[in-house]
Amino acid sequence: MSDSRIHIYFMPGMAANPSIFRHIALPKDKFAQHLLEWFVPEKDMSLEAYAKKMNENIHHEDAVLIGVSFGGMLVQEMARFKSFKKVIVVSSVKDAAELPRRMIFAKYTNIHKLLPTGLVNNVELLAKYAFGETVNKRLALYEEYLSIRDKYYIDWSIDQIVNWQRVETIPDLVHIHGDKDVVFPIDNIKGCITVKNGTHTMIIHRARWFNEHLPTIILQ
Numbered sequence: 001m002s003d004s005r006i007h008i009y010f011m012p013g014m015a016a017n018p019s020i021f022r023h024i025a026l027p028k029d030k031f032a033q034h035l036l037e038w039f040v041p042e043k044d045m046s047l048e049a050y051a052k053k054m055n056e057n058i059h060h061e062d063a064v065l066i067g068v069s070f071g072g073m074l075v076q077e078m079a080r081f082k083s084f085k086k087v088i089v090v091s092s093v094k095d096a097a098e099l100p101r102r103m104i105f106a107k108y109t110n111i112h113k114l115l116p117t118g119l120v121n122n123v124e125l126l127a128k129y130a131f132g133e134t135v136n137k138r139l140a141l142y143e144e145y146l147s148i149r150d151k152y153y154i155d156w157s158i159d160q161i162v163n164w165q166r167v168e169t170i171p172d173l174v175h176i177h178g179d180k181d182v183v184f185p186i187d188n189i190k191g192c193i194t195v196k197n198g199t200h201t202m203i204i205h206r207a208r209w210f211n212e213h214l215p216t217i218i219l220q
Contacts, residue, residue: 003032006085006218007060011036013069013091014157017147020068023207026215034059036071040153047160051077058082064218067092068203069183070161079170086218088174090210091181091200095166098188145204174217176210178202193217 008031010021018035026033036057041050055078058065062085067075072092079087093099148154178198179186186194193213198206 005030005032006062006064007032007034008064008066008218009034009036009058011054011065011067011071011075012038013071014038014161015146015148015154016068016071017145020145020201020204023204024210024214026211030215031218032060034063038148038153040150041156043152045156047074047077047164048080050074050160052081054078055082064088066090066214069200070157073161073164073166076166076170076173086172086174087170088176088214088217090176090203091178091184091198092175093164093184093189094169094173094175094191096164097167098184098190099162099164100183100185100188176217178206 005028008026010018010024010033012018012020015038018037021033021035024033036054039053051074054074058078062083064086065075065078065084066088067073068090069092072089075087075089076094078084175189175192176195177184177186177189177192178195178200180197181200181202183200186192195202195206195209198209203210
């Protein structure tokens with residue numbers, strides 16, 4: 001019996017594991033959900049090479065890619081080397097021009113290389129990097145979500161973000177962005193579906209919105 005469902009692959013944000021998608025539940029008769037996970041890159045691995053390697057985990061033709069934050073940047077690179085039905089980015093950027101001023105400043109000064117990433121086991125610090133939030137009361141929750149604590153991976157990720165070179169947006173890309181995102185402020189973002197009061201972590205805290213709207217966004 002052939003499977004007529006649309007296969008959707010979800011890529012989490014920097015340092016996050018796929019549990020951030022736990023509350024995303026799309027109709028099972030129409031969609032099959034698959035979760036992608038970060039791996040520690042090889043030494044001096046380019047984002048392009050990383051994307052090609054990640055594409056080896058895509059086992060269905062005409063799949064949909066959904067990436068969050070840095071994962072959104074990665075899925076755009078993946079789409080350079082493989083054909084997808086649709087690419088959707090959430091709480092992310094579509095090209096280098098949408099990066100906030102502080103990240104562009106870091107690119108030219110290398111100040112990001114001074115960040116204390118050796119403290120990756122400090123979840124509060126990691127959440128500040130990855131989510132742009134102070135975690136305080138939700139510390140246990142973020143300890144679960146932010147499970148990738150490898151210093152080389154964190155350094156590599158930050159470097160790839162601030163030095164992202166993309167100039168042209170891939171055709172038919174769908175961008176979903178919250179108007180309260182502090183990591184990638186919406187003032188820099190062009191042409192997106194805006195989620196009112198959505199923060200950088202809205203894939204977790206506004207899962208109901210995604211469950212209501214993703215089916216239509218994917219099918220249109």
